[in-house]
Amino acid sequence: MSASPSAGLAAGQVLEARTYAVTRADLVRYAGASGDRNPIHWSDRVAAAVGLPGVIAHGMFTQALAARAVAEWTDGAEVVELGAKFTNPVVVPDDDTGVEVVLAGTVRSVEDGLAHLALEVTCGGTKVLGNPRAVVRA
Amino acid sequence: MSLDSTLVGRTFPATSPYRVSEERVAEFAAASGTPYTPGGQVPATFPIVLAFAAMNDFLDEVGVDLSRIVHGEQKFAYARPLVVGDVLTTALTVASLRQIGGNDIIGTRSDVTDADGVAVCSTSAVLVHRGGAA
Numbered sequence: 001m002s003a004s005p006s007a008g009l010a011a012g013q014v015l016e017a018r019t020y021a022v023t024r025a026d027l028v029r030y031a032g033a034s035g036d037r038n039p040i041h042w043s044d045r046v047a048a049a050v051g052l053p054g055v056i057a058h059g060m061f062t063q064a065l066a067a068r069a070v071a072e073w074t075d076g077a078e079v080v081e082l083g084a085k086f087t088n089p090v091v092v093p094d095d096d097t098g099v100e101v102v103l104a105g106t107v108r109s110v111e112d113g114l115a116h117l118a119l120e121v122t123c124g125g126t127k128v129l130g131n132p133r134a135v136v137r138a
Numbered sequence: 139m140s141l142d143s144t145l146v147g148r149t150f151p152a153t154s155p156y157r158v159s160e161e162r163v164a165e166f167a168a169a170s171g172t173p174y175t176p177g178g179q180v181p182a183t184f185p186i187v188l189a190f191a192a193m194n195d196f197l198d199e200v201g202v203d204l205s206r207i208v209h210g211e212q213k214f215a216y217a218r219p220l221v222v223g224d225v226l227t228t229a230l231t232v233a234s235l236r237q238i239g240g241n242d243i244i245g246t247r248s249d250v251t252d253a254d255g256v257a258v259c260s261t262s263a264v265l266v267h268r269g270g271a272a
Contacts, residue, residue, distance in 0.1 A: 020171065026169070026170075029168075029169045030169040030170065032165075032169075033162075033165045033166045033168070033169035034166065034169070034186060034187055034190060035187055035190050035191060036186075036190050038204050038205060038207070039205055040205055040208075046205055049205075050205055050206060050268060051268070058209075059209040059212065060183060060186050060190075060209065060212060061169075061170065063183050063212060064169070064170035064172065064181065064183045065170055065171075067170070067172065067181055067182040067183050068170050068171055068172040068173075068181075070182065071172055071173055071179065071181070071182075072173065076173065076178055076179045077179070078179060078216075078219055079179070079182035079214075079216065079219075080215070080216050081213070081214065081215050081216070082182045082183065082213070082214045083211070083212065083213030083214065083262075084211065084212065084213075085210060085211040085264075086208075086209050086210055086211065086212075130211075134182070
């Protein structure tokens with residue numbers, strides 16, 4: 001970690017998009033690490049029973065990927081705020097390749113020592129998070 | 139089954155103290171491929187571990203099955219960074235409740251405080267309870 005992690009951020013800066021693959025194995029691992037064992041994230045039977053199109057990623061897994069991108073872009077800057085709506089499900093097939101989630105972002109402003117980042121999180125071209133955003137100490 | 143509107147404003151008993159350990163933070167970071175080195179920044183969504191435990195207690199209390207919950211929104215606002223060694227408790231408050239098309243839209247706020255009772259992080263969630271005819 002550098003001493004002034006996000007010192008390089010400037011308003012208007014476009015952050016280099018990241019692509020992360022998500023597989024069923026990732027969801028199982030996240031379930032264990034987070035304590036969220038909701039079966040809609042690993043059981044096709046339960047997912048179908050509650051009307052979902054298939055096993056879906058935890059919204060918080062997708063948000064964790066957003067936080068990962070922020071950490072990578074800012075070299076581990078302190079996050080002051082993070083938020084998003086879960087607008088579309090990330091359906092994760094039961095195969096070895098899974099799906100790809102793409103993280104894009106821009107720096108909206110840098111003022112008073114805080115950088116405001118606007119993110120865009122998509123899967124198959126569809127936005128899966130609504131108004132994903134982060135505020136980091138610059 | 140719809141939830142009772144008198145829940146709004148109610149704060150549920152705080153969770154048992156949770157000690158933030160290097161091992162759990164590293165495991166959580168690794169699960170999403172997030173870079174983490176011991177002593178470094180704890181992943182920003184890590185407090186969901188605490189908020190999720192508080193939510194489970196709440197759902198048990200009001201008799202809602204987790205599989206009928208879909209997460210609508212999640213926000214974190216930090217008063218200070220979490221650090222390994224923190225001993226944290228979390229208290230969930232029902233902030234809002236409305237019914238749309240047979241679903242309950244539950245707004246919750248979970249306040250995470252340290253062993254001195256000082257605020258560390260406030261997390262807000264929107265939970266969609268798919269009521270329907272089960």
